[in-house]
Amino acid sequence: MASTSALKRADSLVDTMPEALRQSRYHMKRCFAKYIEKGRRLMKLPHLMDEMEMVIDDKEERTQLLEGLLGYILCNTKKLMINETLSTASKLQGSLIVAEAALSALAKETPYESFELRFKEWGFEKGWGATxxxxxxxxxxxxxxxxxxxxxxxxxxxxxxxxxxxxxxxxxxxxxxxxxxxxxxxxxxxxxxxxxxxxxxxxxxxxxxxxxxxxxxxxxxxxxxxxxxxxxxxxxxxxxxxxxxxxxxxxxxxxxxxxxxxxxxxVSGINVFDPKFNIAAPGADQSVYFPHTEKQRRLTSFHPAIEELLFSKVDNSEHIGYLEDKKKPIIFSMARLDTVKNISGITEWYGKNKKLRNLCNLVVVAGFFDPSKSKDREEMAEIKKMHLLIEKYQLKGQIRWIAAQTDKHRNSELYRYIADSKGAFVQPALYEAFGLTVIEAMNCGLPTFATNQGGPAEIIIDGVSGFLIDPSNGDKSSEKIADFFQKSKEDAEYWNKISAGGLSRIYECYTWKIYANKVLNMGSIYSFWKHLNKDQKQAKQRYLQMLSHLLLRDLASWGPVLFVMEQKS
The missing domain is CATH 3.40.50.2000 (Glycogen Phosphorylase B;)
Incomplete structure (x- = not known):
């Protein structure tokens, strides 16, 4: 079987595709069949790897396969979305063969736009990107x-x-x-x-x-x-x-x-005494994110994969680092790896606080490990910073860094698994507009620490349903987290109290059912008001429309102007 180093000298991925499919035809056919049976339309690497793990029982055989052509292709290609025309494994297989043949006939510099429409006809769509x-x-x-x-x-x-x-x-x-x-x-x-x-x-x-x-x-x-x-x-x-x-x-x-x-x-703008908002807060899917105490609903089939994800001492493409003391509770954080999400911030807080390090382990789910795999400069800088912090504070044995995860079902069970260990979720962002992960963690009964800058400040009642932390004061924030774990160690009921408080807050304000009910009620009321007071603000509305048409639209039509300054010799 060809090695990865040999593959890097290949002219293109197109050249390696036929050989890769020939080498793993049986396994890939079974993998795609299971993938489509589950109703998945977006082909993501973690999902494919999960299916491959189920299809190939022999770990050595699986490793050998991934070290060859197929593994190289999986690591060097992008996400692919398939549309409704590809409803069976045989149709997908046929479309892949046709697409491969068509691409082989094109010059390597051919832009994607020139064959995008043909790909759509065959059932392939461009991915969603980072959305x-x-x-x-x-x-x-x-x-x-x-x-x-x-x-x-x-x-x-x-x-x-x-x-x-x-x-x-x-x-x-x-x-x-x-x-x-x-x-x-x-x-x-x-x-x-x-x-x-x-x-x-x-x-x-x-x-x-x-x-x-x-x-x-x-x-x-x-x-x-x-x-x-x-x-x-x-x-x-x-x-x-x-x-x-x-x-x-x-x-x-x-x-x-x-x-x-x-x-x-x-001269007379917004009246600050007018009611500004009727707030209807969204929630998380409660069929997926439910409390860790509901044992009969737990997705226990994910437990072996989660245990490997958290505790395996082998570094691979999905996780690096290891946890020496598995009995310690876990501080868990999951977000994009950028400056605002501040994953490197929580890593540094943990590294500096000896009390916190003695009490618990740190697990973060974010981005890549290799800067060369990222196309975003900010993320590349954060990856390098994470490696420097792990080395600076000697965090080996106390930190687990997991690559970005996309399977919401496994993620939900990961929240619950960490709740079983009496851990906590930390959202340390410099600013968070809403905080969907905060809602998800609280739905699973995981005590949550979240930034006081933005939406989480309204979601959490500090000290009752969770804790608010100041991302600009890492020492104080890490001490607050350490105090929680110390109290939980001394009194097991304290952890249960905060967990229950978070769930009560969710059921009170942050479910999709409450959201939909509020939005429809308010929409009905305001629609009725519009009929009753149709002419009340019409003059003001016409005046604003005049400003929009005469001023704003004209400004919006201006395109960006590029100024090139010649450097003086």
């Missing part, structure tokens, strides 16, 4: 809204289905993908005009009206661009808008009167 959390959040939101709408319609004795459309523009901005969840329709609009939010809103609005055969009753905006488009759409159609909540001290007070230089001066 996993956003995709999970929006899909969970859709499911919750649909369930609540179906329940309300049934309670009123009607036999109709709700229509929910999800409008999304990919990163390159060149087309708009609209998913019609009630009937699973998928429509793609190719439009260079959609690069601009205003044009995107016009194109999307026209398609929504065509699909729904009328106006929607409620629009929900998610994230910055989504909120802007949703606001424009709601204003044009005259319907109720629900947007992502965002606030910071003094934000609204500073806009009671303000000036935009060379544009206009606002």
């Amino acid at each position: 996993a959390e956003i995709v999970v959040y929006v899909l969970d939101q859709v499911v919750a809204m649909e369930e609540e709408l179906l329940l309300r319609i049934k309670q009123q004795g009607l036999n109709v289905k709700p229509q929910i459309l999800v409008v999304n523009a990919p990163n390159d901005g060149w087309f708009c993908s609209i998913d019609f969840y009630s009937y699973l329709m998928n429509i793609v609009l190719f439009s260079p005009r959609s690069l601009c939010c205003f044009h995107f809103q016009q194109d999307a609005t026209n398609k929504i009206l065509e699909l729904m055969e009328g106006k929607p009753d409620l629009i929900i905006g998610n994230y910055t661009d989504g909120n802007l488009v949703a606001s424009l759409m709601a204003s044009k159609l005259g319907i109720t808008l629900n947007q992502s909540y965002q606030d910071r001290p003094g934000q609204y007070e500073s806009h009671s009167a303000f000036t935009l230089p060379r544009l206009y001066r606002v």
Whole structure:
């Protein structure tokens, strides 16, 4: 079997593909069949590796296979999304053969865009990129809204289905993908005009009206661009808008009167005494993230893999470092490996605090281990920093660094497994807009420490349902974590008390059912108010529209200007 070093001298991955498939045809066919049986549409390396582990029982045979051509290809290719045309293993196999033959005939410098449409016809789609959390959040939101709408319609004795459309523009901005969840329709609009939010809103609005055969009753905006488009759409159609909540001290007070230089001066802006928000907080999927005490629901089939993930002393592509004392509780943190998420911060806090190191181990799930595998400069810098910190504080035997994990079912059982060890979850971000991992950990009954900068400050009641920490004061934060573990060691009920407090907080405010109920109630009320007070703010709205058309849109149409300065000799 060819070695990896030999493979690196190969002209391209295309050259190695036929030989790799020939060497592992039987195993890959079984692997793909199991993959599709589980309804997965996005082929991810960790999932493929899990399936391969089940298909190939012999560990030596599996290692030998992954050290050859197939392993090299898996480590040097990108994520692939397959569409609904590839419904069986045989169809997938056929499409792979056709795609491989087509790629072999192309020059190596051929851009992806030139054969993208042909790939779509064969069932292959471009991956989602680094948007996993956003995709999970929006899909969970859709499911919750649909369930609540179906329940309300049934309670009123009607036999109709709700229509929910999800409008999304990919990163390159060149087309708009609209998913019609009630009937699973998928429509793609190719439009260079959609690069601009205003044009995107016009194109999307026209398609929504065509699909729904009328106006929607409620629009929900998610994230910055989504909120802007949703606001424009709601204003044009005259319907109720629900947007992502965002606030910071003094934000609204500073806009009671303000000036935009060379544009206009606002003398009567936001009235700080008006009610600003009716907050409906999202949650986590409770069919996946449930308390560790619910033994009958536990996903025990993941336990061998989780134990290997946490405690194996062998470094590989999925984990490095090891835990010498397995009986110690675990400090657990999981996030992207960037400066804001501050994974290197929690590592340094732990390294500096001897009391904390004596009480527990540290496990972090984040990014890659090898800077050369990352394409992001910030992540590369954080990877190097992590290695330096591990060496500086001599953390070997006390830290486990696990590569980014994407299987939410295994992740949920990982939270619960750590809760079994009386551990805790730490979210040390410099700023966190919401904090989905905080909600997930609390749902699993894992006591949680989270940043006091952003959304977690509202989720957690300090000392009751969890703990808030200051990311700018690592010494104080690490001492707070150490105090918790010391108290839990002296009094087992203290850990149980915080765990129960976190669950109570979740059930009180942070479930998708509560979210959907609040959003629909408020949407109904505000829609009714619109009919009663139709003319009340119409003059002000027209004035704002005038400013938007005459000033804002003109500014938004300006493209970036590149200035090149010649260096003087």
